[in-house]
Each structure stands twice: as C-alpha cells, then as structure tokens.
Amino acid sequence: MSVVSRGTVRIATERCKGCELCIPACKPNVLQMSTKRNGLGLPYPELLPGCTGCNACLMVCPDFCFEVYRYDEATLHDLDGEVGGHVGEKELSP
Amino acid sequence: MSKRRNLPVLNTENAPTQPARQTGEFHPGLQLTADHDLCPGCGEPIALRILLECIESLGLAERSIGVIGIGCYTALTSMIDVDLIQALHGRAPSVATGAKRMRPENLLFTLQGDGDMVNEGLQEVLHTAARGENVTCILLNNGVFGETGGHMTATTVLGQRTKNTIDGRDADYHGHPILIADLIAQLGGTGYAARGSVHDAPSIQRTRNLVLRAFENQMRGDGFSFVEILTMCPTGWFIPTPEGPDYLNEVLAPVHKLGELKSGGVHAPTESES
Numbered sequence: 001m002s003v004v005s006r007g008t009v010r011i012a013t014e015r016c017k018g019c020e021l022c023i024p025a026c027k028p029n030v031l032q033m034s035t036k037r038n039g040l041g042l043p044y045p046e047l048l049p050g051c052t053g054c055n056a057c058l059m060v061c062p063d064f065c066f067e068v069y070r071y072d073e074a075t076l077h078d079l080d081g082e083v084g085g086h087v088g089e090k091e092l093s094p
Numbered sequence: 095m096s097k098r099r100n101l102p103v104l105n106t107e108n109a110p111t112q113p114a115r116q117t118g119e120f121h122p123g124l125q126l127t128a129d130h131d132l133c134p135g136c137g138e139p140i141a142l143r144i145l146l147e148c149i150e151s152l153g154l155a156e157r158s159i160g161v162i163g164i165g166c167y168t169a170l171t172s173m174i175d176v177d178l179i180q181a182l183h184g185r186a187p188s189v190a191t192g193a194k195r196m197r198p199e200n201l202l203f204t205l206q207g208d209g210d211m212v213n214e215g216l217q218e219v220l221h222t223a224a225r226g227e228n229v230t231c232i233l234l235n236n237g238v239f240g241e242t243g244g245h246m247t248a249t250t251v252l253g254q255r256t257k258n259t260i261d262g263r264d265a266d267y268h269g270h271p272i273l274i275a276d277l278i279a280q281l282g283g284t285g286y287a288a289r290g291s292v293h294d295a296p297s298i299q300r301t302r303n304l305v306l307r308a309f310e311n312q313m314r315g316d317g318f319s320f321v322e323i324l325t326m327c328p329t330g331w332f333i334p335t336p337e338g339p340d341y342l343n344e345v346l347a348p349v350h351k352l353g354e355l356k357s358g359g360v361h362a363p364t365e366s367e368s
Contacts, residue, residue, distance in 0.1 A: 003101070005104075007114070007117070008104065008106070008110050008114070009106055010106055010107070010108065010109055010120075011106040011107075012120060012128070013106075015128060015129060017133075017134035017135075018134060018335075019134035019135035019328075019335045019336065019338075020135075020335065020336040021135060021335075021336065021338070021339065023336070024294075024336075024339070025294060025295050042134075046103045046104075046106070047103065047104045047106045048101040048102070048103065048104065049101060049102065049104060053117055054295075055117055055118045055295075056295035058118040059140070059143075059295045059298045059299070060140065060292075060294065060295055060298065060339075061140075062132065062134070062135065062136050062137065062138070062139040062140050063128070063130075063134075063139065064120045064121040064125075064128035064139070064143075065120070065128075066118065066120070067109075067116065067118060067119055067120050068116070068117045068118035069109065069110050069114040069115065069116050069117065070114060070115050070117050071110070071112060071113070071114045072112075072113040072114060072115065073112075073113070075112065077102075079101065079102065
C-alpha cells in the first residue's frame with residue numbers, strides 16, 4: 001500500500017492543550033491524538049501520511065500549534081513492511 | 095480520542111527538508127507570541143488570528159487602533175502588535191468614537207465579548223451604530239461570562255445550560271436572548287452588519303471575509319460596521335472540549351443565524367425571503 005502526501009505540517013506539541021479540534025477539522029483524516037503526553041501532561045496531534053497542506057488544522061487550532069507546508073512535488077509513502085515506525089520517503093518519478 | 099489507524103507517524107518536529115512552500119505560519123505576523131493562558135478549545139484565539147490576518151492583509155497595521163473590552167480575550171492583548179486602548183467594561187464603542195473623530199485616517203476597531211457589549215454596554219454600541227460612527231465593532235459571542243465563571247449573558251440562547259441557568263435558560267424566568275447583530279442591522283447608521291463563526295475551517299474562512307468587508311466599509315467611510323463572531327467556550331458550556339464546535343453549530347447558530355445581515359447600508363434578504 002502507498003499513500004501520497006502533497007504537504008506536511010510542523011506541530012508545536014509542547015504548546016498543545018489537547019483540545020482535539022484539529023482531528024475532525026482535518027478533511028484527509030491524517031491527524032490522530034498521541035498516546036504519549038507532552039510537558040503539560042496532555043496528548044497532542046500526530047501526523048499520518050496523506051496530508052494535503054490545506055491549512056484547516058492551522059485555522060482551527062486555538063493554541064497556534066501548526067505550521068503548514070505544501071511540497072513542490074508530492075511525496076509517495078511506501079507503507080509495505082513499514083508499519084509502526086517512520087517511513088522511508090521517496091520522490092514520485094516525474 | 096480518534097480511532098488509531100495502522101499507519102506510521104511522521105516526524106513533525108522540524109520544517110521539511112525537501113523543497114516545499116510554506117502556506118501557513120504558527121501565528122500571524124502581528125502577533126508577538128503564540129503562548130496564552132486561555133482554556134483548551136477556546137474560540138477566541140481563533141478569532142484573534144482572523145482579526146490580525148485581516149489587518150495585515152489590508153496593510154493597515156501601522157494605522158490601526160484597537161479598543162479592548164473586558165473578558166477572557168483581554169488576556170490576549172499582550173500578544174497583539176497593534177496600538178490598543180483598554181476601555182472600561184462595555185464602553186469600547188464610545189472610546190473608539192472619540193479616537194476615530196480625532197484620527198479619521200486610522201482604522202478603529204473594538205474587540206468585545208457578549209458580556210461586555212450586550213450586558214454591560216448595550217447602549218454604547220447601539221448609540222454608536224445609530225450615530226453612524228465610522229468604527230468597526232467586533233463581538234466575540236459565546237453566550238456566557240467566560241472570565242467570571244460561565245454564567246448567563248443577554249445572548250445566552252433559550253435552553254442553554256450555564257452556571258446560573260442549570261436547567262437551561264427559561265424565557266419565563268430569565269427572559270429572551272438579544273440577537274445583537276440583527277438589532278444593530280436595523281439602525282440607520284449601520285453600513286455593514288454580519289455574523290460569523292469559528293466552529294470549523296470553512297466558517298473561519300467566511301468570517302475572515304466578513305471582517306475584511308467590515309474594515310473596507312469603515313475605510314470607505316460608509317458608517318458603522320459590525321461583525322459578531324460566535325466562539326466556543328467548552329468550559330463555560332460544561333461540555334467536553336472536543337464537542338465545542340458541534341455544540342456551537344447545533345445550539346447557538348440556529349438562534350444567532352450566520353451570514354451577512356446588511357451590506358452597503360442595504361439589508362440582506364432573510365432566509366424566508368430568499
């Protein structure tokens with residue numbers, strides 16, 4: 001299985017108050033709350049492959065935790081055998 | 095918590111190393127820091143982002159003066175890189191009137207909550223609108239006095255549970271809510287009146303356009319402009335934080351109806367007329 005990311009986010013997890021507003025706001029449904037806790041003792045959002053860089057998370061976040069980027073070229077995440085860790089990323093061939 | 099899926103978690107600590115264009119920053123350029131002490135799930139910082147991005151996009155940062163009421167949002171003022179005046183409770187529209195008359199070239203806006211504007215200072219905003227002052231009043235309406243513990247305000251909708259309406263607001267006992275944007279739209283001095291919300295991304299985008307139009311109305315000198323923004327207060331509403339947006343959409347928005355009420359001094363058609 002492979003998933004394409006057209007964008008990505010930078011998440012300031014230490015500032016997150018765990019309100020979870022970003023989870024339903026994410027239309028590609030690629031944010032989930034962590035099982036780990038940040039310095040405030042709260043769960044924070046984690047990014048899964050498939051981000052489109054649409055800015056919805058950034059707009060709804062009351063704690064200014066998101067910075068959004070759109071890739072110049074989409075990234076293909078090859079997920080076979082990679083479940084559970086950080087994936088190797090390879091460029092889509094033009 | 096959302097259902098966990100069998101997908102790998104990506105590293106989001108740093109900016110991407112591959113070629114990418116940044117489309118959104120943590121906080122607007124006119125905001126000095128990102129840290130604040132408001133509750134999780136609060137809608138007011140979202141409205142602050144809208145406000146500052148609008149001022150920035152119109153290129154009016156150095157000509158803007160904000161007049162701030164009293165409420166939770168007052169705690170955000172130390173983050174704002176725009177000239178501000180702190181008004182007495184509910185008196186922001188009158189202070190803004192004075193500032194605008196002395197400095198007509200400046201963009202004057204007020205930032206007030208429903209407790210500040212509709213309870214403490216209802217006559218200030220109504221008279222300012224009726225006089226057709228060229229100022230923009232922005233109301234952050236969550237239907238409760240959030241800062242002082244979450245009790246009922248004049249905009250609390252019927253049936254809404256607050257600290258002093260535990261069984262829901264009852265019209266016979268507590269009276270009816272004041273639909274302030276509709277009231278202001280009726281006044282002859284009002285050039286622009288609208289009501290937006292911050293409960294999801296499309297509403298935030300629409301609300302940004304409403305604030306932009308209100309500021310443009312002021313800079314054209316077309317009279318009083320008003321934008322009411324419905325915001326979440328899960329703490330004051332006694333609901334779990336993630337349920338705030340749905341509660342706003344299902345309980346507040348059907349009474350305080352979203353959309354433009356008046357533009358260019360002309361009333362927008364109501365839902366029943368259109």
